[in-house]
Amino acid sequence: MIIEEKLPIPHTMADTMSRIVSKFSDSGFECYLIGGSVRDLILGRKVYDYDFATNARPEQVQKLFRKVIPTGIKHGTVTLLKNNKSFEVTTYRADGKYIDGRRPESVSFSETLEEDVLRRDFTINGLAYDLLNGKIIDYVNGLRDIERGIIRTIGDPVERFNEDGLRPYRACRFASKLEFTIDEETFKAIGRTLEIARKVSVERVRDEFKKILETKKPSIAIEYLRTSGLLGIFLPELVNCHEIEQNKFHIFDVYRHSIYSCDAAPQNNLVVRLAALLHDIGKTPTRRTGNDGDYTFYNHEVISAKMTRRIMKRMRFSNEEISKVNNLVLNHMFHYTDDWTDGAVRRFMRKVGVENIEELFILRQADRKGNGSRNGLPAPILRLHRRIEQVISDDNAMTVKDLDINGHVLMEELGLVPGPEIGRILNALLEMVLDDPALNRKDLLLEKAREISGSPD
Ligand code: ATP
């Protein structure tokens, strides 16, 4: 089916892309905009990558243009650089057999656009656009599905998921990203092909999961992942939170509270999104019934942090991501009262790490939103926030490094040798400075160090 329609390509891109396509057509080749970019243009969404499909072979594309990088030549993909922009151009393919639901055994080029479209995953991703004539080419009823907001595989869903176990995860991701519904047959097929989905490498699943966490409402995808059985493959701990009722102050079970908190965390902050999703994951193993008959979850933040570390390690997140998320989860239960001394405020800051404080407040806010209707932060928490800002602007000492003295000076002045004694003295000095920042002066610190040195712990 061919539909005449001019898609709203931003004019900064239109000219460059027309030139590219003209070059192909002047040399007798076909070249279409394809896949996600066509879908997003129709939906009026921002397009990040413009991909092309062509019947020209990679070596022919390399001859047509000056700057061509063979980025994925095995799969028929090259990257064109033009006017400081880059475009992926892929030769029509008809994918070979899949082994174990992983990568195709071989890639064979194809002569027709239709064959190239039929190898693609979902109908909404199977549209091509003829840029020069303003025509959408639709072999798979992709336009209808875009209009109805439906994710449906091209061809038989069980077959397509058996070919590639990543596709079911992608279906869930697109459901969140586009706020679409997964077609019923397609959804059922996910449950029937879990054995294939299980074989996908942990890194590829993690990358899909990260992309899900970057969508506006990850809860949509996560709920599809759970109900289809995919979530049980890579995050069974979260499945276990489902229908774990909380105490009387909560309207949601732990699972729903977790996914709604995740939605409420900032879309562009993966660390806080993960912390929001996992902050209560330890509630399931710590739930007890208290004397009043209501549930308690003592120490759940410690268990949650441990579980978070284990989950993120298993999914091969970076060490930096793991330690940041772990730290937020561990500290998420902080409870402030106005009788905190300035020393207590500074100690709290030191425990959390000054660089993580802001995110801890953002997490608290998401946690509250994830509880239902409450918005923003309560007055005492805002007062703590102001006190912290004050400490930061006063530039008060926070770590041993910020002391107006260091190990070398101690060794020289007190005739000490390198060893644990130095660390003990520095820590004692820091404790003193946390209570009274005015003491952070080399002369005063030295005097105090003399007192401490030699004295027992
Ligand atoms: P996004 O906005 O997330 O980039 P996209 O549709 O561009 O969405 P990509 O992963 O960039 O997704 O893939 C580009 C196109 O390649 C898809 O639109 C689809 O046509 C095809 N495709 C990607 N992955 C698969 C797959 N696993 N199986 C079949 N076709 C795929």
Ligand code: MG
């Ligand atoms: Mg893309």
